[in-house]
Amino acid sequence: xxxxxxxxxxxxxxxxxxxxxxxxxxxTYGFHLLYWEYNSEISGFALFNDITAWLAASVYIASxxxxxxxxxxxxxxxxxxIIHFNINNGVIIIEESCSGFKQMCQVLVLFLLFPGPWKxxxxxxxxxxxxxxxxxxxxxxxxxxxxxxxxxxWDFIHMWVLRPFYYLVIFILWVVWVEKFGGIQMYFKERQLx
Numbered sequence: 001x002x003x004x005x006x007x008x009x010x011x012x013x014x015x016x017x018x019x020x021x022x023x024x025x026x027x028t029y030g031f032h033l034l035y036w037e038y039n040s041e042i043s044g045f046a047l048f049n050d051i052t053a054w055l056a057a058s059v060y061i062a063s064x065x066x067x068x069x070x071x072x073x074x075x076x077x078x079x080x081x082i083i084h085f086n087i088n089n090g091v092i093i094i095e096e097s098c099s100g101f102k103q104m105c106q107v108l109v110l111f112l113l114f115p116g117p118w119k120x121x122x123x124x125x126x127x128x129x130x131x132x133x134x135x136x137x138x139x140x141x142x143x144x145x146x147x148x149x150x151x152x153x154w155d156f157i158h159m160w161v162l163r164p165f166y167y168l169v170i171f172i173l174w175v176v177w178v179e180k181f182g183g184i185q186m187y188f189k190e191r192q193l194x
Contacts, residue, residue: 020183023114024174031109035102048101055099055133056081063094063140073144083144090147090154092140100136103166104129110174116182124181128173135169 035042042048060081067073067083074086081094107128111121139162146157177183 016183017178020178024110024171027110027113028106028170031106035105049096052096052099052101055101055104055136056094056096059099059133059136059140060094062137063144066137066141067144071141071144073148075144085144085148087148088151090151092143092147094140098136098140100132100166103136103170104132107132107170107173110170111177114174114177114182116177120181124177128170131169131173132166135166139165 060077060083064075064077064083067075076084076086078084083092083094085091108125111125111128142162143154143158146154150157
């Protein structure tokens with residue numbers, strides 16, 4: 001009875017979107033807290049290191065190919081995922097921490113925990129993971145352009161523009177999910193029908 005009154009209040013006052021946002025914030029913040037709390041333990045697993053190394057190498061290969069073959073940048077590639085830009089001796093090193101693995105895990109956890117039908121989650125989660133991988137390639141290519149044209153802005157753009165861009169994309173993925181496939185109100189409606 002109390003739950004029904006709460007649902008009626010949320011419907012009457014049109015507060016369901018606020019509940020969705022609060023769940024999003026709770027999952028996202030909780031993930032960050034747990035990830036950074038247990039990061040040293042997670043980093044101790046060989047599988048974690050293998051995955052982050054593979055992702056970093058894949059981003060390195062894809063972004064350097066775009067730099068060279070599409071954007072025509074004069075670059076030299078070195079082992080350890082190093083891209084050297086001959087025009088100004090700029091260097092980008094794609095380390096395991098640049099692999100995008102944390103953001104992929106965040107997308108995975110967010111959509112596993114957020115309410116919605118599993119028939120959509122089965123394709124939306126992999127699509128979200130691929131999106132994070134592609135965004136990371138775009139991020140490195142953007143940093144390549146920055147290191148050539150505005151090297152003095154590299155730190156600012158890396159930390160305060162392109163890193164938050166990940167989270168903007170995660171937020172957009174979540175908004176699309178809520179609008180098209182899920183959300184707490186839809187979750188309750190589905191439960192009433194069964």
